[in-house]
Amino acid sequence: MLNIKTILLLLLFLSCSEKSDLIFNPDNGLFHSSLNFKGTDETLDIVTWNIEWYPKNDLTNTHISEIIDSLDVDIIALQEITDNVSFNELVNSLEGWSGYKSGGSSSDYQELAYIINTNKVEILSGPYTILNSYEYEFAYREPLVLECIYNNNHIVIINVHYKCCDGSESRRLAASNLLYNYINSNLDSEKVIVLGDFNDLLNDSGINIFEPFLNDDDYSFADYKIAISSNEYWSFPNWPSHLDHILITNELFSNVISTNTVLIDYSINGGFSTYDYYISDHRPVGIRLLLNP
Numbered sequence: 001m002l003n004i005k006t007i008l009l010l011l012l013f014l015s016c017s018e019k020s021d022l023i024f025n026p027d028n029g030l031f032h033s034s035l036n037f038k039g040t041d042e043t044l045d046i047v048t049w050n051i052e053w054y055p056k057n058d059l060t061n062t063h064i065s066e067i068i069d070s071l072d073v074d075i076i077a078l079q080e081i082t083d084n085v086s087f088n089e090l091v092n093s094l095e096g097w098s099g100y101k102s103g104g105s106s107s108d109y110q111e112l113a114y115i116i117n118t119n120k121v122e123i124l125s126g127p128y129t130i131l132n133s134y135e136y137e138f139a140y141r142e143p144l145v146l147e148c149i150y151n152n153n154h155i156v157i158i159n160v161h162y163k164c165c166d167g168s169e170s171r172r173l174a175a176s177n178l179l180y181n182y183i184n185s186n187l188d189s190e191k192v193i194v195l196g197d198f199n200d201l202l203n204d205s206g207i208n209i210f211e212p213f214l215n216d217d218d219y220s221f222a223d224y225k226i227a228i229s230s231n232e233y234w235s236f237p238n239w240p241s242h243l244d245h246i247l248i249t250n251e252l253f254s255n256v257i258s259t260n261t262v263l264i265d266y267s268i269n270g271g272f273s274t275y276d277y278y279i280s281d282h283r284p285v286g287i288r289l290l291l292n293p
Contacts, residue, residue: 030066033267037260037286038072044121044150044289045073046157047262048195048244050282053110054078055086057278064279065093067264073286074120074150077159078113079141079197080280091115100127102144112144112159112196122149130158131182137174139163143194152293156187160196162209172200172209180212180219183249194247197282201241202227218250222259222287233261235283237272244285257288 039045055061068076081087081101091099094115101113114127129142144159158179163171183192200209202221213219226233227242234242246259262284265272 030063030269031070031267032269035070035262035264035267037258037262037288038070039074040072040288042290043257044075044153044155044291045071045286046075046077046193046195046246046289047071047073047284047286048077048079048159048197048246049284050079050161050197050244050280052080052280052282054081054280055083056280059278061086061090061093064090067279068094068115071262071284071286074117075146075148075157076115076284077144077146077157077195078115079110079159079161081111081113082108084108087113098123100146102127102129102142110141110161112141112161114144114146114157114159116146116148120150124148124154127159131178134175134178137163137171137178139168139171143179151291153191153291155291156190156192158183158192158194160194160198162197162199164199169200169207169209172198173207173211176209176212180216187249189251190249191251192249193252193287195245195285195287197243198245199243201243202245213247220248220250220253222246222248222256223261223285226259226261226285233263235261235285236281237265237283238276238281244282246285246287248287252289255289255291257290259285259287261285 087101091097096117096119097115098118099115101111103109103111116123124147127144127146129144132142141161146157148155162175202210202224223246231240234240235244264283265275268275
């Protein structure tokens with residue numbers, strides 16, 4: 001006969017297995033249906049993704065790797081990378097990809113990162129941070145810049161993660177002003193994409209921290225229509241709110257094919273609660289660009 005201790009251990013095991021089965025199906029893996037956003041061979045496909053306190057779970061890397069394979073995009077800008085070892089393991093599990101993280105190998109403070117599919121994108125140099133004298137304004141997460149070549153087009157991508165929460169609007173506005181002035185002074189004729197978790201609403205009726213960009217016709221938020229549409233498509237369902245944005249300069253206006261919040265939770269077993277448990281409280285946001293040589 002089984003003793004009480006053995007029975008309790010079996011119940012614990014079955015409980016853990018039940019949670020895992022919500023997201024992983026032996027026949028279909030992670031997904032029960034196709035994602036609403038996927039890359040194509042003809043376009044440059046870029047995603048921004050806040051992976052909350054990465055990694056949230058022992059199975060986080062397993063599921064993220066499968067999601068990345070399904071996304072089939074070229075560049076992913078990440079926020080909240082808190083574990084160097086796990087990040088390196090993720091990159092090493094992705095054939096043909098390279099990964100870069102801010103903060104060096106010893107920092108585990110919600111760092112910014114990129115993973116890049118080098119089969120289609122040429123990396124000009126390792127990503128570097130800018131505006132390093134303004135740590136406070138950027139919540140000690142200075143913007144991380146990636147310069148790359150795609151189809152003979154020089155692209156500059158700036159990954160950001162602004163300070164969160166009510167009461168920090170002045171810091172976020174200061175960060176926007178600093179970034180706006182930096183781009184105008186240093187990248188005036190470049191194809192620039194600024195993306196990440198801005199922790200604020202594009203259509204805020206109070207202090208709008210995006211005013212420097214919204215008031216200049218040389219800039220456009222590619223996800224603006226998402227921000228003013230149904231909350232079904234917003235990037236942060238828990239609030240709900242739309243906090244993750246993709247800003248482009250006028251050099252790219254005519255190249256945008258589509259911009260979407262990637263509704264991963266709609267396509268995986270277990271829905272958003274399970275996605276939140278294993279992966280993140282933020283959904284990714286992706287942009288598809290057609291850039292001829």
